């Protein structure tokens with residue numbers, strides 16, 4: 001590709017200013033639940049303060065630690081992909097607060113249905129980060145045992161996990177359990193039929209499920225204004241359940257709002273839609289180049305709202321963390337980076353035929369045929385002299 005052709009495609013968004021303005025949803029800016037401003041100031045909120053009222057300085061440091069370690073892990077994974085150790089990586093950079101806040105709101109017996117980007121939630125659920133890397137390295141056929149941590153497998157088929165979550169939640173209700181289910185999905189996924197069906201089913205069956213939409217403003221190269229004429233959280237109203245927009249870069253607000261929504265589900269009050277308003281700071285995946293479709297200024301504006309920095313400012317200003325804490329965490333981050341790097345490099349390659357196993361409990365003629373085709377394909381590379 002020539003430099004000219006790249007440049008010609010670059011201003012797609014700014015050139016469309018007029019079009020974007022015409023598509024802006026009507027009415028004033030929607031309300032955003034925020035407990036911690038981008039400047040790190042704690043602000044009161046009559047409705048949601050109660051859900052974090054008893055949070056201790058230690059727990060606040062814990063949230064900070066979770067976000068820092070998740071970001072460090074994510075950076076290591078991106079580097080590992082660049083060095084050819086992973087096939088692909090989907091970075092969560094910028095979305096740490098949305099994931100850690102909501103992930104820490106879940107109870108051990110709750111069940112989580114993630115997309116492919118929920119590394120921070122996986123961390124909160126206790127899934128070993130090397131399992132996530134094994135999946136993106138293509139060596140562990142899907143990842144982990146979902147029932148060990150009540151954390152379902154990563155789902156790439158956009159929006160489909162909301163249906164799985166709804167069905168699971170209906171089962172939870174039938175069992176008479178008081179646990180809840182949370183389904184993660186993106187702004188792009190909100191346009192999928194599966195998500196609409198999930199909203200309908202969960203509403204009419206009063207299923208104990210929280211729909212946690214991370215609106216990171218982009219679905220690969222599609223901006224959110226191409227997904228909806230109204231703010232995403234307002235869609236819930238049409239289905240008959242509440243929707244709330246929360247500052248997705250405010251870990252305290254995400255924790256409080258998700259706790260509230262999960263408690264509603266436990267009490268039998270049905271589904272809730274939480275729209276965590278955030279930003280994907282990196283590329284969609286390591287295969288994507290966002291400079292082709294979005295302006296640098298947009299990213300810079302979101303940098304000022306960084307989820308980690310705002311909690312750090314708050315911790316320092318309120319004397320809840322000292323220099324020793326930050327230094328220790330820095331060392332812990334480096335150790336985590338080293339640990340996952342070494343673990344990835346030590347992962348053995350799977351047997352090439354293992355992928356055909358466990359597709360069906362009793363085997364299948366079509367899988368047998370595919371296995372035979374693959375064997376023939378592999379044999380086609382054999383040296384003539386081999387085996388003599």
Ligand SMILES: Cc1ncc(C[n+]2csc(CCOP(=O)(O)OP(=O)(O)O)c2C)c(N)n1
Nearest residue numbers: 117156157158186187188189216218219220
């Ligand atoms: C059913 C389906 N359609 C299309 C795709 C290709 N695809 C992968 S990610 C993606 C965009 C998803 O955007 P969003 O829901 O906003 O989540 P994000 O990646 O921003 O976290 C698309 C269209 C897919 N994986 N599955």
Ligand SMILES: [Mg+2]
Nearest residue numbers: 186187218219
């Ligand atoms: Mg998105």
